Amino acid sequence: MNGVGEGIGAAIEGGILSRAVEPSRGEATGAPPATSECLNCGAMVTGPYCGECGQKAHVHRSLAAIGHDIMHGVLHLDGKLWNTLPLLTFKPGQLTRRYIEGERAKFVSPMAMFLFSVFAMFAVFQMVGLSVADDFAEGWANYEQDKGQPSAFTENIRKQIQTLERERASLARNDPRRIEIDNELKGLQTILDGSPLDLDDQGSIEFTATGIETLDNGLIEKWKKNPSLMLYKLQANGYKFSWLLIPLSLPFVWLMFAWRRRYKAYDHAVFVTYSLAFMSLLFIAISLISAIPGGGGWAVALFMIGAPLHLYKQLRYAYGLTQFSTTWRLTVLLLFAMPIVLLAFVLILGVLGAF
Template sequence: MGEEFEAAGQFATGALLARSVDSETASAGPQPDAAHGICLNCGTALVGAHCHRCGQSGHVHRSLGAIWHEILHGVVHFEGKMWRTLPMLAWRPGELTRRYIGGERARFVSPMALFLFSVFTLFATLSILGIAPPSDFGMPNAELAAGISEQRVDVERRLERATVRRDDAGRTAEERQKAAADVARYSEALSALSQVEPVIARNAANDTTYQTGWKRLDKGIEKLNRNPGLAMYKLQANSYKFSWLLIPLSVPFVWLMFAWKRQFRVYDHAVFVTYSIAFMSLLFIVLTIFAAIFPGDTGMAIVSIVAMIVPPIHIYRQLRGAYSLRRRSAIARMLVLCIFINVIAVLFLVLVLGLGLVS
């Protein structure tokens, strides 16, 4: 139950944080057509429902119900922008990107706000569904050697007892025959363990932690070798905390595809990348929930097909619409960008793993 509450908290936090990042968002609740007096924030004379200088609403709430209304409004409403943004992000991503770059900021959720919302929602979904890296991942050679040694001692003890039963003249012929079969079985197991144990022991003796000379990194590598399961958990946690690194990692690769086109700026590529990553995160959420509802082979087949087909098509449509490309040019850049995505993913994993080792 604790994981479900934590996941719900992550979802609400992401929505509220995204709403705060979206600087065009106004206060929740119904607003009058006109307001009089002065702004309680900056002291400017009001000429409408909002202050024309700082943007604060002319009507402020001072009730407990208003706090809950603000929370629910921030989580599910986004001032109505979410319901305009999501359909365009799914079906007309290029037009959404172009219009936002062109200056239509108040109508849509900003790229960074949508990115934050999608990332928080993604990890909240993973927490609710209990999807996490295995805690018992890997087994160092030293632990394996110790386990084999304990197993050999146990087999030797069983063999000794079986031998005593076999040689006991006071037992029946049937009991001695059964004891003899146990002696043969334990002897065979002991022979196999005796052959494996030296190899594992030799590998354990040769296990040395790679030393880089950087104490913090060497300590992290030592922890990784000692507890790979914990390292996998930290990798997932760092992927969540440092997911924003995907944006600065991706922008240079998109810029390379348009380096000779002066009309496109780095800001344009950043908007393109951020909206694209937000869509992929939301798509992953939908596919994860679908796989949880339909866990059979048919469900997994549908998830696999959608995961292979939808992302390239979405990238193509966003490229063509955002940069006003012809069909062949958009397809070519889509194929190049798909290759770049693999490089970006590797760079991101290396950075996240490195940050986990030194933290």
């Protein structure tokens, strides 16, 4: 499937998922119909929805209505979105605090906003050609082709290895020189192919990248054999398991407010989810700007300024912090929490791709 088609599919999938978790309350529905009987449960309906089962009073029976439902469900074009987006972009702390304190009907919920923005981000990545799997596969093929043509340097390394192996084979098993040769062989072989190695008692060379058999025979071995496929799985699982970023981030936010008991785990979850939703939208803007000729510098500037500034404003006004309290928490998030969360997320995706 080409990038545009795949991107459109991802956007539709994200819209449907976000609609599935977002209740339909608080949306504009027009003038209420006259009193009628609910076609679903038989109760009397005096408004746009049945008070017993929640079904709409007016039921459409046309192809145009099906198209409207699809567009409405996928694009989420209702009053909630337009109430949420400006606050999420410019006043994220206010949006977070208002949602936590009970203003729910007028805003898109954090999880619905997160799902839609993440899937939309990966859709835009596909459309603008940011598909790492294809690029990596081509690069890997070129690398393999070049690797089949040894240079003078690699030939020299191989000759040194052969010489040392012959010397090692001629020595007694308890000769201390064998240990020195083993260490030299490990270093030379690491230079040759970038992989840590071990030597068994017979002098044969084996890969032992981590020493953990499960990882060596599973994850690492699969990455060696087919890196392009594994990277494709990494990319595909990236948006399917993007929700893992929420539980991975929560402990760090909780620790920064552990002594402030007025803030509960739910508050932190809303904060993290809205923050991740905005970051996805920011990456959409960055990818579109970078696709414009000469837009790379503007894209970098937008990220370097927009990401920390947004996080600062959300932290300060969502939790009612002073400038100093906000600054040190922002520093901890940017320098410690985020790198750890991203590393853990990538490792999890790598493990998932091996199965």
